[in-house]
Every structure is written in C-alpha cells, then in structure tokens.
Amino acid sequence: MIRFENVGLRYGMGPEILRDVSFSIPQRSFQFLSGPSGAGKTSLLRLLFLSLKPTRGLINVFGRDRTSISRADLPLFRRRIGIVFQDFRLLDHMTTYENVGLPLRVRGRSEASYRGDVIELLKWVGLGDRMHAMPPVLSGGEKQRVAIARALIEQPEILLADEPTGNVDPPLARRLLRLFIELNRLGTAVVIATHDLALMEQVDARRMILSDGRLDIHD
DSSP states (O other): OEEEEEEEEESTTSOEEEEEEEEEEOTTOEEEEEOSTTSSHHHHHHHHTTSSOOSEEEEEETTEEGGGOOTTTHHHHHTTEEEEOTTOOOOTTSOHHHHHHHHHHHTTOOHHHHHHHHHHHHHHTTOTTOTTOOGGGSOHHHHHHHHHHHHHTTOOSEEEEESTTTTSOHHHHHHHHHHHHHHHHTTOEEEEEOOOHHHHTTSOOEEEEEETTEEEEEO
16 A cells, blocks of 8 residues: 655755655555654654655555655545544643544534544544544643554544553553554554564564664564
8 A cells, every 4th residue: 555665865964764665555465563762653654644655665555656646635535544643632621532633623524424434433442432522631641542543533544653652551552553453453554663572562563673874574
C-alpha cells in the first residue's frame, strides 16, 4: 500500500535525517519500527502520514506518486491512514466520546450517523464507562486508548503508532499490544514505532531498525 524507494529527508540546510530508505507496507502486515532516540522514527512516521515531503526519492501511496497528490487531495489519502501521536493530542474541553467522534464530525457527518460506531469502538478499547469523562481526569493509559479509538474511527487501512506504550506500565502495554494485534487480524496494516524490546519480542513481526539515518529490515 505504501512503498519507499531511496528516500532521503533533511530539514532546511541541515544534514540528512534519513538516507536511502527503501521498504514497503503490504496489506494486512504488522511491523515494528525501532532505533535509538533521534534516529528519525517520528520523521519516518510523518512521511508515512503524508505530513512531510521527502527531500529526494520516491514514495508511492495507494498507487499514487506522492509528488502527484495535491494539497486538496491529501485529506482523502490521510483518511486511509490512522495515526496515534506520542502526545495523544486530545482536546481537553471535549469528552472522550466527542474526541473520538471529532474526525467524523469534521467531515460533516451527523452525530446520529456515527454515535453507535463511537460507542462500540470505545467499548472495544475498554472505555465504555468513560465516554463522558474529560481528558484531564483520564489516566495516561486511558488517554492512549482514546487516541487509538480516534485513529480507528475512520476505519483506516494502515495504523501508525508512535511509542504507544511509552507512558504506561507493562500490563497495560500488553493490553494495548493485544488491541493492535486484534486490529491487524481484522485487516488493518499496523506500524508501531517503539524502543521497547520486550514489547517487540511478544509478536512475530517484521522489525525495521533505523540507525544513523539508514533502515535495516529483519523479517
């Protein structure tokens, strides 16, 4: 669904953050993206989410060259790619329910058309009893699950997660991992950026390791 060929990225006139990165994200695949802090994991996720353009190289997204996708068409492609940010990016003045339904509301959907989907999804991530809670009173793990539910509400074909277990204890990390595995079983391709080796050892999945701007792949 997404293919990188010899992709390079630099910010301004600085050195290349990513160099000659080549890989693909097949349908229904599951992969971990790892590497030391500052290796470029978040930058690579931003390229996957189409919020950055590469400095050089080819990125093909759902059969289209990245350079041929206009700014007006970008939202259509991003709806097919869900992302869970490391800092959650929840809106504190909205309830859990409202945060999850926001992407559909922004698209112009009526609440009546998506209310059932939001409630079902919140139950699926274990937050059925927290629908009316505001983000400031949620725990870190609950906020993480709200962010996951919001990323899933548009039924993306690919889910990107940036350090999704970085702020939770090991039991909750395992629970979140089970959610990602179940999501993958249902047909969504999953890319998890993490430095948690114990987490990666729990799943037989491809590992993409960034180091010094280059990517090594271990199937």
